[in-house]
Amino acid sequence: MTDVDKILAIKKKNEFLVGKIYGLYRNEFLFFLKKRISINPDDILEIYQDAFMVLCNKVYENKINADNLTSSLKSYLFGVGIRIAYNVNRKNGKIPTEDIPETIDVPHDDEPGLGEENEKIIQKAVHEMGEPCHTILVKQYWEEKKVEEIASEMNYKNPDTAKTQKYKCIQKLKNELRGKMVYQS
Amino acid sequence: MTEMEDNTNLEQEIDRYLEGTMTAEENESFNERLKFDPELVREVELQRSIIRAVRNERLGRIIENEERQLHKQGRIRKLVISIGSFAVAASLFGVFYLTYLNNCENLADRYYVAYTYVPLPSRGGEIVSITKADSMFFNALAELERGNKKHAIKLLENLHHSSYEMVAATDPAIKWYLSLAYLKNGQKKNARILLQEIVKKPNSEFTQKAKNLLKEL
Numbered sequence: 001m002t003d004v005d006k007i008l009a010i011k012k013k014n015e016f017l018v019g020k021i022y023g024l025y026r027n028e029f030l031f032f033l034k035k036r037i038s039i040n041p042d043d044i045l046e047i048y049q050d051a052f053m054v055l056c057n058k059v060y061e062n063k064i065n066a067d068n069l070t071s072s073l074k075s076y077l078f079g080v081g082i083r084i085a086y087n088v089n090r091k092n093g094k095i096p097t098e099d100i101p102e103t104i105d106v107p108h109d110d111e112p113g114l115g116e117e118n119e120k121i122i123q124k125a126v127h128e129m130g131e132p133c134h135t136i137l138v139k140q141y142w143e144e145k146k147v148e149e150i151a152s153e154m155n156y157k158n159p160d161t162a163k164t165q166k167y168k169c170i171q172k173l174k175n176e177l178r179g180k181m182v183y184q185s
Numbered sequence: 186m187t188e189m190e191d192n193t194n195l196e197q198e199i200d201r202y203l204e205g206t207m208t209a210e211e212n213e214s215f216n217e218r219l220k221f222d223p224e225l226v227r228e229v230e231l232q233r234s235i236i237r238a239v240r241n242e243r244l245g246r247i248i249e250n251e252e253r254q255l256h257k258q259g260r261i262r263k264l265v266i267s268i269g270s271f272a273v274a275a276s277l278f279g280v281f282y283l284t285y286l287n288n289c290e291n292l293a294d295r296y297y298v299a300y301t302y303v304p305l306p307s308r309g310g311e312i313v314s315i316t317k318a319d320s321m322f323f324n325a326l327a328e329l330e331r332g333n334k335k336h337a338i339k340l341l342e343n344l345h346h347s348s349y350e351m352v353a354a355t356d357p358a359i360k361w362y363l364s365l366a367y368l369k370n371g372q373k374k375n376a377r378i379l380l381q382e383i384v385k386k387p388n389s390e391f392t393q394k395a396k397n398l399l400k401e402l
Binding site: 013015018019020022023026049052053056057060061062114118119122123125126127137138140141142163164167170171173174177 | 251
């Protein structure tokens with residue numbers, strides 16, 4: 001399986017292959033990070049999982065695709081992992097003293113984002129969303145279904161009803177989040 | 186246009202922007218708006234984070250599933266390694282035990298000589314016939330020669346622990362052949378005890394043999 005094949009499998013959300021790609025680099029990464037960076041062993045697996053999610057999201061957002069891949073997928077994944085590990089250490093008051101291996105391309109975090117705390121709040125809110133909102137969002141953003149398909153699968157009268165329902169769900173979620181999130185000036 | 190329609194359109198616009206499905210012109214124009222509209226930036230970031238959260242939830246399930254599979258495989262691998270190690274250990278033990286048995290049997294065979302009994306006439310000139318216990322003794326030796334070690338041991342132990350009347354077989358002879366039977370069966374410790382008992386009685390025809398065998402043991 002080449003890197004391009006892997007990118008396509010992630011992009012198409014082939015859950016079986018995404019799982020296999022996750023497993024492919026798992027042990028090597030755990031060994032690599034343990035050897036390179038002084039870090040709490042309990043954090044390493046979580047760092048790998050976060051790095052893998054970052055990689056997948058970059059593929060979904062088309063920031064990584066078959067045409068713009070400059071380093072290997074593995075190198076990118078390990079680079080993201082190192083960056084996350086440094087952030088974890090920094091947060092725990094540890095100053096990184098290790099040299100970044102030359103073979104690893106550590107990508108910069110190119111988005112300001114809403115901050116780690118807010119991301120956690122959003123993740124929790126999505127997880128706790130009731131029905132039918134949760135299913136609608138999954139069908140829209142994970143399964144990438146058109147509003148017509150969502151209407152048909154969820155027995156809405158017509159696509160407009162499904163669209164309105166989705167709007168209501170998003171608004172409800174956003175309103176809930178606005179009350180919980182921490183904004184930095 | 187109602188507020189709801191406005192918001193829906195904005196969301197769709199943000200969705201298209203985040204999916205990268207806008208035309209180049211639309212994308213450029215949207216980027217321009219982002220430069221001067223912090224509220225829009227915040228909306229984009231919020232929508233991006235919501236979409237990521239939905240994806241991460243699903244990715245989390247895939248990862249959880251894969252972790253379960255990996256642990257299962259790990260457990261199976263450990264089990265296979267354990268069974269493999271046990272099989273190798275059992276084989277080694279088996280080889281070792283068979284070699285040990287073979288060595289014991291060879292040693293016993295080197296010392297084994299058929300028991301000869303020459304009947305002596307009694308005072309009255311008549312030949313004293315052998316007893317049932319003597320028959321059992323010769324039977325035990327025949328079993329030993331045929332390789333039925335356990336049966337031979339059973340018969341000889343029976344004789345050794347009893348006080349049957351015997352004409353042909355003697356106590357040192359029973360001890361000697363029983364010790365050889367033990368040795369053939371790999372029971373070195375039992376054989377050694379009997380040989381030491383024989384050595385304690387210096388006048389027996391088996392005393393020297395027992396001493397020699399003890400040395401080799």
